[in-house]
Amino acid sequence: MSRELVLHEIRRAIAGAAGLRGRSQLPQRPQPPSYGDRRIDRFTERLEAHACSWEAIGGLDELPARVLAWLEQRGLARRMAVAPPLMELPWPEGVHRHAGAAGIDESVAVSLAFAGIAESGSLVMYSGPNSPITHNFVPEFHLVAIRDEDVSDSQEGIWAKVRAHGGMPRALNLIAGPSRTGDVEQTIQLGAHGPRQVHVLLVRAKGVTS
Amino acid sequence: MKALPGSFDSRAEAALADPSLQKALANFKPLFVAKRAAAVAELPEFERLRDAAAGIKDAVLCELDVWLERYADKVESLGGKVHFAKDAEAAREIIRDICRKAGARTVCKGKSMVSEEIGLNEVLEEDGYRVVETDLGEYIIQLAKEPPSHIIAPAIHKTREQVADLFAQNHPGRPREDSVAGLVNEARHALRERFFQSDVGITGGNFLIAETGTSVIVTNEGNGDLTQTLSRIHVVTSGIERVIPTLDDLSVFLRLLARSATGQDTECYTTLSTGPRRPGDVDGPEEYHVVLVDNGRSKMLAGRFRDMLRCIRCGACMNHCPVYGAVGGHAYGWVYPGPMGSILTPLFNGLAETYDLPNACTLNGRCQSVCPVRIPLTDLIRTMRNEQVKAGLMPASQRRMMAAWGWVARQPGLYRALERLGSRMMRLRAGRRGALSSLPGAGAWTEGRDLPAPAGPTFIDQWKSRGREQ
Amino acid sequence: MSQAKRPRVGLLATCLMNVFRPNIGFSAVDLLRAAGCEVAVPDSQTCCGQPAYSAGDDELAGRMARQLIEQFEGYDCLVSPSGSCVGTVRKYPQLLAGDAQWAPRAEALAARSFELLSFLVDVRQVDIQARYPGRATYHDSCSGLRQLGVKRQPRELLSKVDGLELTEMEDAEVCCGFGGSFCVKYPKISEKMVDDKLRSIGASGADTLLGGDLGCLMNMAGRLKRIGSKVRVWHTAEVLAGRTDGAAIGEEESR
Numbered sequence: 001m002s003r004e005l006v007l008h009e010i011r012r013a014i015a016g017a018a019g020l021r022g023r024s025q026l027p028q029r030p031q032p033p034s035y036g037d038r039r040i041d042r043f044t045e046r047l048e049a050h051a052c053s054w055e056a057i058g059g060l061d062e063l064p065a066r067v068l069a070w071l072e073q074r075g076l077a078r079r080m081a082v083a084p085p086l087m088e089l090p091w092p093e094g095v096h097r098h099a100g101a102a103g104i105d106e107s108v109a110v111s112l113a114f115a116g117i118a119e120s121g122s123l124v125m126y127s128g129p130n131s132p133i134t135h136n137f138v139p140e141f142h143l144v145a146i147r148d149e150d151v152s153d154s155q156e157g158i159w160a161k162v163r164a165h166g167g168m169p170r171a172l173n174l175i176a177g178p179s180r181t182g183d184v185e186q187t188i189q190l191g192a193h194g195p196r197q198v199h200v201l202l203v204r205a206k207g208v209t210s
Numbered sequence: 211m212k213a214l215p216g217s218f219d220s221r222a223e224a225a226l227a228d229p230s231l232q233k234a235l236a237n238f239k240p241l242f243v244a245k246r247a248a249a250v251a252e253l254p255e256f257e258r259l260r261d262a263a264a265g266i267k268d269a270v271l272c273e274l275d276v277w278l279e280r281y282a283d284k285v286e287s288l289g290g291k292v293h294f295a296k297d298a299e300a301a302r303e304i305i306r307d308i309c310r311k312a313g314a315r316t317v318c319k320g321k322s323m324v325s326e327e328i329g330l331n332e333v334l335e336e337d338g339y340r341v342v343e344t345d346l347g348e349y350i351i352q353l354a355k356e357p358p359s360h361i362i363a364p365a366i367h368k369t370r371e372q373v374a375d376l377f378a379q380n381h382p383g384r385p386r387e388d389s390v391a392g393l394v395n396e397a398r399h400a401l402r403e404r405f406f407q408s409d410v411g412i413t414g415g416n417f418l419i420a421e422t423g424t425s426v427i428v429t430n431e432g433n434g435d436l437t438q439t440l441s442r443i444h445v446v447t448s449g450i451e452r453v454i455p456t457l458d459d460l461s462v463f464l465r466l467l468a469r470s471a472t473g474q475d476t477e478c479y480t481t482l483s484t485g486p487r488r489p490g491d492v493d494g495p496e497e498y499h500v501v502l503v504d505n506g507r508s509k510m511l512a513g514r515f516r517d518m519l520r521c522i523r524c525g526a527c528m529n530h531c532p533v534y535g536a537v538g539g540h541a542y543g544w545v546y547p548g549p550m551g552s553i554l555t556p557l558f559n560g561l562a563e564t565y566d567l568p569n570a571c572t573l574n575g576r577c578q579s580v581c582p583v584r585i586p587l588t589d590l591i592r593t594m595r596n597e598q599v600k601a602g603l604m605p606a607s608q609r610r611m612m613a614a615w616g617w618v619a620r621q622p623g624l625y626r627a628l629e630r631l632g633s634r635m636m637r638l639r640a641g642r643r644g645a646l647s648s649l650p651g652a653g654a655w656t657e658g659r660d661l662p663a664p665a666g667p668t669f670i671d672q673w674k675s676r677g678r679e680q
Numbered sequence: 681m682s683q684a685k686r687p688r689v690g691l692l693a694t695c696l697m698n699v700f701r702p703n704i705g706f707s708a709v710d711l712l713r714a715a716g717c718e719v720a721v722p723d724s725q726t727c728c729g730q731p732a733y734s735a736g737d738d739e740l741a742g743r744m745a746r747q748l749i750e751q752f753e754g755y756d757c758l759v760s761p762s763g764s765c766v767g768t769v770r771k772y773p774q775l776l777a778g779d780a781q782w783a784p785r786a787e788a789l790a791a792r793s794f795e796l797l798s799f800l801v802d803v804r805q806v807d808i809q810a811r812y813p814g815r816a817t818y819h820d821s822c823s824g825l826r827q828l829g830v831k832r833q834p835r836e837l838l839s840k841v842d843g844l845e846l847t848e849m850e851d852a853e854v855c856c857g858f859g860g861s862f863c864v865k866y867p868k869i870s871e872k873m874v875d876d877k878l879r880s881i882g883a884s885g886a887d888t889l890l891g892g893d894l895g896c897l898m899n900m901a902g903r904l905k906r907i908g909s910k911v912r913v914w915h916t917a918e919v920l921a922g923r924t925d926g927a928a929i930g931e932e933e934s935r
Binding site: 219222223226532533535536537569570571572573574575576578579592593594595596597598599604608612613615616619620622625626629632633642643644645647652654655657658659660661662663664665666667668669670672673674 | 693695697698699700701702703704705706721723724725726727729731732733734735736737738740743744747822823825826827853854855857858859860862863864865866867868869870871872873874876898899901902903905906926927929930931932933
């Protein structure tokens with residue numbers, strides 16, 4: 001069996017280097033960063049550094065109106081893929097929305113982030129029935145709601161949260177801004193294969209329940 | 211992948227004479243160096259992260275079998291399948307078999323250096339699959355029918371004009387685009403449908419996490435995500451050395467990787483994939499396979515090049531290599547160019563066939579000084595030369611010269627006399643000009659530069675004649 | 681090493697310096713004496729073995745190492761005006777690691793071996809009394825820079841030279857394309873690299889190029905001469921010792 005064959009070769013090589021197996025002490029890792037009161041400021045600074053736009057909202061119930069205003073400013077149709085937990089928000093009549101996988105012509109998706117990372121300004125998407133993976137990558141415009149209490153200082157905070165949440169989903173996506181490429185003459189160009197724009201709706205915790 | 215035709219010398223000479231390539235290299239060189247330096251300067255703990263990253267890799271390598279088993283068992287407990295391939299052929303067969311059983315037609319690929327290493331595209335195309343590289347750089351060189359010239363920026367040798375020509379030839383019915391934005395957009399449109407048609411999506415794996423059975427890729431374009439999410443089957447190709455213990459260890463590497471590679475604080479997309487789609491999921495692949503490739507890596511574990519197994523394929527060494535900067539990646543002749551390639555290629559493809567690679571290096575140490583996992587690249591390149599000497603590969607003429615010099619250098623009186631003679635002859639020839647524009651036996655030097663002539667009798671002779679005072 | 685004691689320094693007269701540029705040797709002697717050292721030049725010395733070591737011929741390099749250890753271990757320290765030669769001596773412990781008799785001797789010598797310019801700042805102090813009217817730029821030779829950490833020391837010393845203005849070039853830390861036998865094995869690549877270096881030198885506006893390793897300086901001086909440049913090239917020790925009356929490296933004597 002090929003697994004045993006390869007492992008056998010590895011074991012033989014390790015045994016051939018005297019004392020190697022004894023040197024398997026893992027080192028101390030440097031402390032992850034922590035930002036104290038500046039956590040959210042750091043997060044929004046890094047969002048901007050990665051070419052995300054963002055706005056603060058008072059609660060998820062404000063989300064439909066803000067999303068529609070954002071679309072209208074850009075002359076985009078009221079048609080979108082929406083994360084299931086956001087489907088039942090007070091959307092007005094005439095907004096075409098679905099909760100399935102994003103299709104090839106999908107223009108807009110509205111998602112709810114599992115968490116955020118202040119260190120890098122990343123949005124963390126935890127795939128599952130409530131968060132289709134295609135919503136993050138197929139549409140041209142990705143609007144992401146995130147509750148400010150879900151923003152961790154560092155990646156390490158996310159890993160703890162993932163472990164507490166029942167472990168890894170099929171896909172855990174850390175997203176720092178719209179898709180980009182530097183493959184033509186090292187000139188950074190946004191909108192390579194994924195979204196051209198990422199807009200973050202930061203839900204401030206001020207007692208408004210969602 | 212097969213080695214490129216010609217010798218290192220002939221490929222390097224062609225590279226130096228290629229104005230488009232030189233233009234592309236001149237554009238790329240200062241950029242990556244400056245961006246990395248700026249990114250590193252913003253992170254005070256960068257040096258400690260390098261220590262930790264090297265330490266984690268070393269610890270894992272000491273018990274690689276244990277960590278791989280833990281990783282593989284975890285993947286399989288979550289419904290994935292792990293395949294071990296002892297060499298390139300075995301890896302190709304595993305993937306061909308997956309494609310065959312899937313009844314695949316279209317195979318999309320995210321960037322994967324291991325798939326280049328094992329020469330995957332050629333065999334899949336022979337089998338009749340439509341193989342589509344989706345990373346923009348890889349897509350460009352696929353159209354150009356060329357191998358990558360850089361491990362993270364595969365089309366770095368192409369100018370915008372050359373990309374525009376390629377697209378114009380390959381995308382009939384579209385007006386020619388000349389701007390970067392236009393070209394990127396054109397590729398987006400060309401590849402969009404392919405993603406949705408893809409049966410098998412093949413990506414690399416930057417890290418494999420034993421704790422969770424997770425494979426990790428980092429990209430900027432999102433192509434790797436579309437590849438692995440929209441295909442029915444996701445295949446990860448990775449070297450056996452890529453396993454790390456935990457998610458917290460991953461953070462150490464993620465803080466180093468983007469900064470070292472492109473000078474970003476993080477790449478746009480960091481994707482952690484664990485098994486196939488779950489019950490209730492509306493998207494994601496139905497099958498998840500991981501192909502772990504040995505292909506000579508286990509042999510490196512016991513030997514003098516074990517440190518090389520720490521490599522995370524960031525490309526910083528080639529970005530900082532002045533020889534790479536002069537001749538580009540294709541001169542090195544295989545998938546891994548620059549300093550890391552000058553060590554890996556001889557190990558993978560044989561010392562004799564790759565004689566020039568470790569020799570075409572000034573041992574300047576810049577690569578080693580930027581390696582995020584502290585691989586002593588310069589020392590290893592020199593060690594590779596020692597392996598060549600031990601294998602009797604040093605050319606006979608050089609061996610004879612070295613032996614003669616070594617003998618003379620151990621007879622101080624004779625050495626002095628020859629230095630004296632050489633000094634006198636060169637001074638005679640130079641007259642008062644101070645330099646020689648040619649000298650028999652020194653043609654390789656004087657071809658491009660004058661040879662400054664000795665300025666008076668040798669130091670030791672003068673020192674003695676002045677009675678050790680002056 | 682305290683300033684009070686007068687250490688006995690063995691000067692490693694590198695092969696290139698010995699043949700091509702004796703002035704560097706005398707400059708080194710002046711500077712070491714000014715720093716309160718007693719200087720000796722062991723006349724049985726030949727070569728540190730760098731060509732063999734770099735070529736991967738560890739057998740021969742080991743023999744050269746043993747010879748040099750014997751010649752220099754009687755001195756308080758070894759000093760040389762070359763980062764790459766001292767860098768080679770610092771590799772001796774690794775080279776002779778398998779030899780129980782020689783490894784400790786290699787360790788002992790390596791620990792007492794110094795590149796001249798860093799020695800004059802980090803180990804001893806020296807009063808610089810020199811004048812050089814000109815605008816100089818400094819090339820950081822790779823071995824000195826990355827193996828031995830020579831970077832700030834030459835600049836600190838040069839700042840004390842009367843009339844000398846130091847102007848940094850872009851990519852001062854990038855290899856000039858010398859690389860020992862590299863430049864004759866791969867002359868075309870080397871030429872491209874030295875041309876890049878010359879562009880940086882030109883852009884700095886300097887009329888003088890300084891460095892700490894003669895191999896690199898000969899490479900750059902040779903190329904400068906070939907293209908007809910008027911930039912003068914000196915080893916830093918020559919400038920610090922005030923021995924700049926004669927011709928610079930590769931320059932006509934009439935000057």
